[in-house]
Amino acid sequence: MTTSTEAPPRAAPPGPPAGPPRWRTQLEEALLPPLVAILAAMVVGDLLILSMGQSPASVYGMLLEGTWGNAYGFGQVLFKATTLTFTGLAVALALRAGMFNVGAEGQLAAGGFVAALTGWLLPAGTPWVIAVPLCIIGAAVGGGVVGAVPGTLKARFGAHEVIVTIMTNFIVLALLNYVVAAHLNVPETLHTPEINGGAIPRFRGPFTGSAANASLFLGLAAAGAVWWYLFRTRRGYELRAVGLQPDAAEYAGIRVGGVWVRAMTVSGMLAGLGGVNYVLGYKHYYEDGFAGGAGFLGIAVALVGRNDPLGVVLAALFFATLSQGGLAINAVVPKQMVEVMQGVVILAVAVSVPEVRRLLRQQRRAG
Amino acid sequence: MVVLAFILQTIRIAIPYLFAASGGMIAERAGVVSLTLEGFMLSGAFTATLGAYYSGNPWIGLLCGILGGLLMGLVHAVACIRYKADQIVVGMAINLLVVGLTRFFLHMAFDSSSNSPRVPGFGGEGASTGLAALASNPLVWIGLLLVPAMAWLMFRTAFGLRVRAVGEHPLAAASVGVPVSRVRYTAVAISGMLAALGGVYLALDQHQFTDQMTAGRGFIALAAVIFGRWHPVRAAIACLLFAAAETLQIQLQAFEIVPSQFVAIIPYVLTIVALAGVIGRSVSPAALGKAED
Numbered sequence: 001m002t003t004s005t006e007a008p009p010r011a012a013p014p015g016p017p018a019g020p021p022r023w024r025t026q027l028e029e030a031l032l033p034p035l036v037a038i039l040a041a042m043v044v045g046d047l048l049i050l051s052m053g054q055s056p057a058s059v060y061g062m063l064l065e066g067t068w069g070n071a072y073g074f075g076q077v078l079f080k081a082t083t084l085t086f087t088g089l090a091v092a093l094a095l096r097a098g099m100f101n102v103g104a105e106g107q108l109a110a111g112g113f114v115a116a117l118t119g120w121l122l123p124a125g126t127p128w129v130i131a132v133p134l135c136i137i138g139a140a141v142g143g144g145v146v147g148a149v150p151g152t153l154k155a156r157f158g159a160h161e162v163i164v165t166i167m168t169n170f171i172v173l174a175l176l177n178y179v180v181a182a183h184l185n186v187p188e189t190l191h192t193p194e195i196n197g198g199a200i201p202r203f204r205g206p207f208t209g210s211a212a213n214a215s216l217f218l219g220l221a222a223a224g225a226v227w228w229y230l231f232r233t234r235r236g237y238e239l240r241a242v243g244l245q246p247d248a249a250e251y252a253g254i255r256v257g258g259v260w261v262r263a264m265t266v267s268g269m270l271a272g273l274g275g276v277n278y279v280l281g282y283k284h285y286y287e288d289g290f291a292g293g294a295g296f297l298g299i300a301v302a303l304v305g306r307n308d309p310l311g312v313v314l315a316a317l318f319f320a321t322l323s324q325g326g327l328a329i330n331a332v333v334p335k336q337m338v339e340v341m342q343g344v345v346i347l348a349v350a351v352s353v354p355e356v357r358r359l360l361r362q363q364r365r366a367g
Numbered sequence: 368m369v370v371l372a373f374i375l376q377t378i379r380i381a382i383p384y385l386f387a388a389s390g391g392m393i394a395e396r397a398g399v400v401s402l403t404l405e406g407f408m409l410s411g412a413f414t415a416t417l418g419a420y421y422s423g424n425p426w427i428g429l430l431c432g433i434l435g436g437l438l439m440g441l442v443h444a445v446a447c448i449r450y451k452a453d454q455i456v457v458g459m460a461i462n463l464l465v466v467g468l469t470r471f472f473l474h475m476a477f478d479s480s481s482n483s484p485r486v487p488g489f490g491g492e493g494a495s496t497g498l499a500a501l502a503s504n505p506l507v508w509i510g511l512l513l514v515p516a517m518a519w520l521m522f523r524t525a526f527g528l529r530v531r532a533v534g535e536h537p538l539a540a541a542s543v544g545v546p547v548s549r550v551r552y553t554a555v556a557i558s559g560m561l562a563a564l565g566g567v568y569l570a571l572d573q574h575q576f577t578d579q580m581t582a583g584r585g586f587i588a589l590a591a592v593i594f595g596r597w598h599p600v601r602a603a604i605a606c607l608l609f610a611a612a613e614t615l616q617i618q619l620q621a622f623e624i625v626p627s628q629f630v631a632i633i634p635y636v637l638t639i640v641a642l643a644g645v646i647g648r649s650v651s652p653a654a655l656g657k658a659e660d
Contacts, residue, residue, distance in 0.1 A: 048471065100455050157643040160593070162402065162455060164642060166586045167635040174635075178628035299459055336470035336480075343464025347442075350452040350460055 025360055032356045034304045034315070037348035041341040048337050059329050066328020067321045073328065075203060075210025079277065080294075081313075081320035082212075083108070085219040086274030087298025088316050089226050090147075090267045092307040096230060097263035098243035103150060103165030104271040105295025106172035107143035111272020113176050114142030115279045116286035117184075119195025131197030132280070136218070139276045140269040146172055147268015148261060155257030161264065169295070180288050191287035200281040213281030220313065222270060227309040229266075239263050271295060297323070300346045373614055375501055379572075381610035382510040383408065383565035383581075387588035388595070388602045389517045390561030396521065396597055397554035398534040398654040402458030403443050404562045405585025406465035411436040411563025413469040416576035417476060419486040425571050428486065429506075432567035433560045439465060440559020444552045454656050462585075470578060481578050488571035506568045513561070517599035530554050534652035562588070583635075590638040597652060605641070612637050 046056040067073045087104040094101035101107075118138035122131050150164040177190075184192045202213040230236040241249040242259045250256050278290050301319055305311030322342060326335035387408055391401035411432040418431025439461060446457045470480065477483050490503040501507055521527035529550045532540035537547045562585065569584075570576050587609055595602030616630035 052475070102459065153639065153643050159639065159642040163586060163590055163593070164639055166583065167590075167639050170583055170635045171632045174628045174632045178626050181628075182626060296459075296463060299456075300463070303456060334471055334474040336467055336474055339467030340464065340471055341467075343460055343467050346460035347446060347457060347464060350456040351446050351450040353453075354451045 025364065028360060029357055030306050030308075030311075033349050033352040034306070034311075036352040036356070037304060037345045038318070040348040041344040044344045045337060045341050048340060049333055052333050054332050059333055062329050062332070063321075063325035067325045071206030072210045073324060075207040075212035076324045077317065077320045078203075078216055079211040079213070079282065079320075080323055081316040082216045082219045082277040082281075083274045083294045084297055084301050084316035084319055085223060085313055086277070087271050087295050088301030088305060088312040089222055089309060090143075090269075090271035090274075091298045091302035092305060092309070092312050093226055093230070093239075093270060094263055094267040095302060095307050096243045097239045097259060098246060099151070099154070099260060099263055099267070100162050101147070101150075101165055101264065101267050101271075102162055102299065103147065103168050103268070103295070104274075104298040105291050105293070106165075106169035107146045107268040107271035108274045108291045108295045109176055110146045110172050110275075111139035111143035111269075112275025112279045112290060113180075113192075113286045114272070115139035115198070115275050116192045116195060119198035119280065119284070120193055122195070122197040124196040126197035128197065128199070132200060135195070135198035135280055136273065136276055139272045139274075139279075141272070142275070143272015144265045144269035147271065148265040151261040151264025154264075155260045161260075173291075176286075177288050180286065186285075190289070191283075191285045194284045195280070198280050199284055200276070202281065211282045213277065215277040215281040218273065218276060219316075222273060223309040223313050226270070230309075235262070271298065297342065300342055303346055303349045371498075373611075373618065375498060376614045376617065377607060377610045378507065378511075379501060380613050381606050382507055383568050383584055384588045384591060384606035384610060385510045385513060385603055386565035386568065387562040387585055388591045388606050389513050389599065390558035390563075390565075391589050391592040392517065392595075392597055392599055392602050393521070393530060393561070394555050394558035395592060395655055396534045396652055397530045397551045398537065398652055398657065399444070399447055399551055399555050399558075400454040400458060400656045401558060401589055401592065402455055403439065403461045403559075403585075404565075404588050405581055405583065406458075406462040407436045407439050407559045407562035408566035408569070408581040408585045409462075409469055409579070410439045410465045410566070412566030412570040412580055413472070413576050414563075415567040416483050416486050416570045417472075419488070419571065420476075420483060423487055425487050425489050428571060429564075429567050432563050432570070436559040436561075436563020436566070437556055438559075439563075440556045441552075443559065444555035447555070448548050448551050466579060469576070473576065473578065483576040485574050486571070486576075488574045504568075504572070506564065506571070509564070510568070514599060514603040521599055526550075526553075531652075534654055537654050537657075587634055587638055590641060593651075594638075594641040609634050609637060 049056045049059045067077050087108055090104045090107065091101050115135045115138045118135045119131065122134065146168060149168055150161045153159040153164050154161045180190060180192060186193055200214050202211070230240060238254045238259055241252065241254055242256050246256050274294065279286055297319055301312055301315045304318065305315035319342065322338045326338035329335065387404045390407065391404050394401045414435025415428040415432030419425050419428025422428070443457060443461055446452045447454045473483065474480060489505055490500050521530065529540065529545050532545055533547045533550045541547050565584070566581060569580055588606065591605035591609055592602045594605040612633050616633045619625065619630050620627050
């Protein structure tokens, strides 16, 4: 540290960097892209609303009133956020290992199906302390098996997980459709018979009527568990190391292929657990098509949440608000408007992550 | 007769794959990942339907379809090249965005959440399964001629050489004066227009737009590109293979030996098998997915 006052700033040895402290830069790097993205989505939303001849302020007002403004709407937001927390955690965990899991949709459906099957096979009158955990395990196993396939194919054969997970979505959804339609359905419907045990209580009081249920706490617990796994365990460290630089991880003695398989299996289990919310907490049966895009939205949730468990929970709340809000505004603006906004959010996060990093570096070098 | 019907149906199903795979091949050869093919196809299908509906002329529809694909291609190019965004994430974002946009404007233009009204297409009315119907559709000819045309473009022209150079070694290409970004922009723009033609074919062949009508064909086309090791002719052969599998599925369905859902998954399973068996031995363009140049 012998920098003289005459030395040009560029020549300074790599000591503490000039400009704002490191934690602040990191915080800005983490928070700015989602904020930019939400702003961009609102601008696009404004344009769509104006193109319909409506006033953006009043439409956004309706959206807020229909979601956070009353207990029923808020209950629905919590219900949707619960599923999105699971699929978002699934995508985030896989991304931490350097794997892009586009298969949460199929894994979610598989988890919901196995949970419903487990609950249906249980004899009536099974105590809930046994039934609920069994069904939850069933959901995790269903999603985990589907997630293990692309992980294994990548590790063994180098098959790109993005295309494989997209294909497994199609395959799983078609097979479940077949099993339910041909063998397990209640006649004239596309859903399985009701479960005999394993129901999770719905929220009452002001929430009565909404689908919000105690699976919410399972989602929060899962977020905590993922945080613990990623940042406090050796296996989680290995997973992140592989995600940052697979070659270096391999050199350090980590079995990269094994980590890929494990990460995708756990990711699939998390997505599968999302089925608990719908099957055990809400409908009490598996219904064809219940996933309804929540798996794909998990990608958006993970990106906006910056692959951080707490960020995922907050992002899940945001996207749940949008999707419930779409129903609240449908009378004046087509609800598909929020799907456009969701797409814009992902695109804007993808664009602003490298851009914000570049700008901050530039600023630090100049400062 | 059975063989002829099989071949005709295979060609008919292969045409959208040929368009999308040609688009995917050129973008990936330039180093830009093509997970967006699905979105390009869907936007092309929708804008073509809009154009054909309001003009009553399928050629105007075709033009609108190309413009729709070009627009999305430029969004993809700007995000990936100008902003160096993660190409896979951008690809998925564009796919989701296009689903939302087509649904929104389907609702606005036709007040429906599932499909557009009937629009004019090429060829006569009625079932378009025969040889005459197939031969009277200009998009079939364009699609088939596209294969040798792409091979010529990629391997016999200076532009093709530049595309391959920026996909293999952008630094080396830049050092001999190839404008890397401009070549990539052009390649992705062409990719958007070509893939959109696949969607145009679907929409005009079915005389309407239906929500999410591309149904994963863009991803299967991308698998064909990878299966065909980024070579236009081999990718086209892969497209024909996938189309033949789908034809088999449709013809098996008539016999009801196996449940339709089982045969419906044949192309998807085949795609996974192809990826698992081939990628290990094939080498992708060296700079694929890398924004740095």
